[in-house]
Amino acid sequence: MGVGVVTVGRRSFLAGMGVLGVAGCGAEQAMADRSGEHQDGVVSPAQARTALVAFDVTASDRAGVGAALRAVAQPIPGATVTVAVGASLFDRRFGLTAPQRLVAMPAFRNDVLDPAWCHGDVLVQVGSDQSELIEAALARTVPGLEPRWRISGFHPDGQARNLFGFKEGAGNPAASDEGRHVWVHAGDDEPAWCVGGSYQVVRLFRLAMPIWDAESTARQERVFGRRKDDGAPLGRADEHDEPDYAGDPDGKVLPFDSHIRRANQGDKRILRRSHSYRRAADDVGQIFVSFQRDLDRFETIQQRLAGEALERYVLPFGGGYYFLLPGGDVTRGLLA
Numbered sequence: 061m062g063v064g065v066v067t068v069g070r071r072s073f074l075a076g077m078g079v080l081g082v083a084g085c086g087a088e089q090a091m092a093d094r095s096g097e098h099q100d101g102v103v104s105p106a107q108a109r110t111a112l113v114a115f116d117v118t119a120s121d122r123a124g125v126g127a128a129l130r131a132v133a134q135p136i137p138g139a140t141v142t143v144a145v146g147a148s149l150f151d152r153r154f155g156l157t158a159p160q161r162l163v164a165m166p167a168f169r170n171d172v173l174d175p176a177w178c179h180g181d182v183l184v185q186v187g188s189d190q191s192e193l194i195e196a197a198l199a200r201t202v203p204g205l206e207p208r209w210r211i212s213g214f215h216p217d218g219q220a221r222n223l224f225g226f227k228e229g230a231g232n233p234a235a236s237d238e239g240r241h242v243w244v245h246a247g248d249d250e251p252a253w254c255v256g257g258s259y260q261v262v263r264l265f266r267l268a269m270p271i272w273d274a275e276s277t278a279r280q281e282r283v284f285g286r287r288k289d290d291g292a293p294l295g296r297a298d299e300h301d302e303p304d305y306a307g308d309p310d311g312k313v314l315p316f317d318s319h320i321r322r323a324n325q326g327d328k329r330i331l332r333r334s335h336s337y338r339r340a341a342d343d344v345g346q347i348f349v350s351f352q353r354d355l356d357r358f359e360t361i362q363q364r365l366a367g368e369a370l371e372r373y374v375l376p377f378g379g380g381y382y383f384l385l386p387g388g389d390v391t392r393g394l395l396a
């Protein structure tokens with residue numbers, strides 16, 4: 061590693077992918093049966109495979125929207141289905157009351173967004189340990205909905221490691237603490253129907269594997285601020301030790317541009333549930349998914365990441381902001 065195997069700049073990496081120059085980002089009973097306060101598939105452990113399908117609504121009235129949402133939320137035995145909606149569903153077409161903080165995902169500094177891979181009125185996530193169910197979910201047609209973009213993801217070797225070889229999850233809130241970081245609560249200055257839901261962020265990253273693989277492990281560890289083998293923060297012994305930023309005021313151990321030092325969250329945390337994707341041998345990446353009680357906490361972190369060392373190795377090309385509907389028959393509140 062690190063012996064000049066490939067010296068590809070980010071620009072030629074992008075050009076090779078054909079993305080330079082693209083600007084801007086561009087069952088009725090079923091839902092009633094989902095009687096809990098929250099949808100499954102958020103705080104439950106991530107499954108081995110996942111499918112994300114974004115749709116646009118072609119139905120012409122509220123009844124059509126309701127039927128489409130109920131159909132798409134239908135449980136699939138052996139899989140977990142979650143349904144979220146995008147800001148565009150709340151345009152003038154249906155006169156629906158939007159979650160207070162839901163906007164279309166903006167383009168961030170490092171982004172080269174492809175409009176064909178962004179946004180959507182509805183986002184369906186299907187998680188399963190069975191590949192066939194994921195394939196079926198990707199191929200599904202639903203009256204009143206037109207697919208906009210779709211992608212499937214996995215955990216390499218069934219582990220919570222990304223394709224850059226690093227463990228993920230240490231900085232997530234503890235299970236006992238997830239609720240207050242993830243769910244919209246009564247009193248959150250949101251429409252009543254939003255309580256029990258969550259803001260879902262999806263960011264699609266292509267990973268520049270040749271550039272990454274050419275780096276030494278020591279360099280890679282300084283990009284994330286964690287050790288590659290066991291995930292411990294640099295300077296500490298164990299994955300679950302807190303990084304010692306106070307003891308490293310000059311950034312000698314944990315560089316200021318390392319991912320975790322930039323992403324350090326304080327008390328307002330997000331819950332990350334990312335997967336990897338592989339669409340071709342030379343087209344692999346990260347499907348970053350996070351759930352949070354409001355979008356501010358995501359955007360605060362995202363803005364601090366601007367200029368981080370990781371930027372050189374990733375290309376954010378798609379995704380969107382969505383609102384994960386509460387559990388139960390959500391269409392009752394949403395379409396009331």
Ligand code: HEM
Pocket residue numbers: 222224226227228229230231232263265284286319320323324325330332346348358361362365374
């Ligand atoms: C390809 C893109 C990304 C990769 C490969 C990546 C990878 C990682 C890794 C390996 C960690 C350390 C282990 C952990 O805590 O899970 C981490 C931590 C973290 N990442 Fe990312 N990440 C990516 C993008 C993002 C984005 C877009 C955000 C949010 C804007 C984000 C937010 C965080 C946060 C909040 C932490 C925990 C920091 C802490 O409190 O220690 N990451 N990420």
